[in-house]
Amino acid sequence: MIIDKIVFGIMDSQMIKKLSVANITKTDLYDQEGYPIEGGLMDPRLGVVDPGVRCRTCGGSIGDCQGHFGLLQLTRPIIHVHYAKIIFTLLKMFCRDCSRILVAEKDLESFKEKGLALKELAKSTKKKCPWCTKEVKKWKFVKPSSFQEGAKLLDATTVRSRLEKITNDDLEIINFKIRPENLILTILPVPPVTVRPSITLQSGERSEDDLTHKLVDIVRINERLKENIDLGAPEFIIEDLWELLQYHISTYFDNDITGVPPARHRSGRILKTISQRLKTKEGRFRGNLAGKRVNFCARTVTSPDPKINIDEVGVPLEIAKELTIPINVTENNIKSIQKNVLNGTNIWPGANYVIRPDGRRKKITDMTKEEIAKELTVGYIVERHIQNGDVSLFNRQPSLHRMSIMGHRIRIMPNKTMRLNLCVTTPYNADFDGDEMNLHIPQTLESQAETDILMAVPKNIRSPRFSGPIIGAVRDHLSGIYLITQDKNNFTRDKFVQLIRSVNTDIEIPNKSSITGKEIFSLFLPKDFSYEGKSKSGNKVIIENGKLIEGVIDKASIGAENGKLLDKLEKLYGPKITRDFLFDITRLAIEYTMWVGFSISISDQDISKEGKEKIKKTIEILRKEVDDLIEEYENGKIKLLPGRSMKDSLEVMIKRKLNKTLDDVENIMTKSLPESNTLTMAKSGARGDLINIVQTAAMVGQEMAMSGRMERGYHQRIFPHFKKNDISLESRGFVAHGFKDGLTPFEFFFDAMNSRESLMDKSLKTRHSGYMERRLVGAMQDMKVEYDGTIRDAINRIVQFTPGEDGLDPSRIERGGINVKRIADKLFK
């Protein structure tokens, strides 16, 4: 059978009856013996939830039978709360007398042509019926599900009969595809017991699902209403019961309607009804269909470990005993697998389950492990514990780019956190202030191979975002390597042998009594590697045939997101060599920092008296210059900049002066700052910038908000303490002090204004990028590159004929064009 099309609509009572297998009339669920009552809400025809029982409708047992709908004949019609708005719009659009659409005959065509939404169409209907000239009364929608015409509230029966009278031709005009009277319920479908299973507590007591509780209320009130009507009870009693039924059915659909008190459980807990099951992140759609819980995964706090390779992940022993990989028993591995089985579930490396050739799963216990190990033959599958070297997927949310999930080799470790190398901190955007990460274990050989070939960390060193290394040295790695590769940094033999051997036991140690730091660094480079680049401070870095000849290694060479040396190394020697180079070099750096000791102090930022004096003078000059500019401006003598007003010209000129002053202060600082670890960090790119040092030690500078000098606050001034229209430096957010000296109250407030703006910007930006990711994932989740190179969607429609329409991998693109000469040289060498 081929499905031609799917039409979404609303079931009419005929269809509900056709689907139904039981008519529900009884309020009790079980009889005295505890068996479900026929005609009650747990009717055995509605499906099975208890093991060992068979379905009375289809004969299936638990799992085979998905359940069957029943029905409840409502004594009086009820408005569906979620359709109340639509019903109201429809009522407004049609004459209450002749039931024709309130549009003149001559306008019908154009009305139809508009193709507008129902709500928009309703706005252009007439106040007087063009067909029978009856006046249209004033309508009012009374939340949540009543309609007032003139002064009278309409009951559901009237509403339904009004909607019944609307002709199909009129409905076509407004492009309404269903019979509107079906929006009002006369029969309520009763969902199968399988969607509202009851649970038997340990005490033997049954506990019913929230939906069942709600349905019991509905059935009870429905029956009461029927009895009262049959007995000829007074009108007001019937009305009250009808309203109560409306309340119960409304809250059955949605227990979070504004203005309606939510239905509660006997214990006072708010019931979770149909809408609550579907809505929100944890609801059926986003929680169970768009994203699911998975097995073979783990989550814990992460911590750093510079001594495991960048493509490894440290997994706690306790987790290793829970996560397993299915292994097919063969003649070659049966011995080692038997050992796993004999270790059982509690000793690592053990095994947790065996799957017999007939497909039966058996848990390994201390009682059965010997027996199972003996019975093991080729054809069995053993789910053994994860072991060192197994592949895994490691992930940190938010998964904003593909490097947020990478393949790591497992390494079992003591303690309770998952460990990762600091170099992969950048792609995950992780730190260790309590960050948790997820681990997944691929179960099939195919997925293990894919993980290893496509997702492994070394394959992700190069980022497709900017075609450079996103994985690289960070923080202390950079301080360390910067210190090692300084000019004239000599190591005696005992020192350098120890340093090198603490990192790598294979490298051949030069037969010399003393070598330089640059020579130590060179030992880790491939012997034919040449490179020319710049250091962070702009000085040359030259490597010739695997020897660092000139320059200091820092962020610009091996830093994450910046390292040009890493870039070239990866390009020429590939992922594995780059991975090992990075691993060795970072450990080397850390080892060295531990030798020399690396700590910082506030006094690192003490500047000389002369320096301080000079800075004071520079600020004084700035003040003078800006005051002069303002005076010129006030006298109308300011030089106008092309395309700018007087005010703008002044602002631009002041900004120029401010920038110049900042540069001057920075220059003075570089000259008057003592050599210190703080400065080393700034220079190597480990942490902090010269600007941060300037701001702490000398001058914070101009505080900006909305990319200009401060402007908001009181009328024509920022604080009431300033004169109106005062545009001098001080009253517009200039901070002349450094953080260490302390800010004046005004300066402090300006700084807080700036900080608040940055904070807000940052949080808004992350929110946007998070939502952006969700939308992109939603739009592209089942797009796939086929083996013929085409990109296709879920139903095999072609989206692109070549990936990206150029077939180029953005991570492998060479910035600034392809270097043909280099490739030719390499080929013809």
Place this chain on the structure above:
Amino acid sequence: MADFNISKHNIVPKHEILTSDQKKEVLEKYGITLKQLPRITDKDPMVKLLEAKIEDVLKITRKSETAGESIYYRVVVKGK
């Protein structure tokens, strides 16, 4: 407005209607039916200009900075 040939505009890529043989070749190459091709509506200015019919396949040759030329196929469908 004077006659203006949009196909002469420098950002409009080259559109050609495939002959039935060429069309068959393309569908065979990718192992697809017409429904699996990217679509273009009959209201598209280039489709009108070429007087392409429903179910015709257009070959679009786009200039690309990275690929030199990139070729795309679109099938003409009835549009709104």
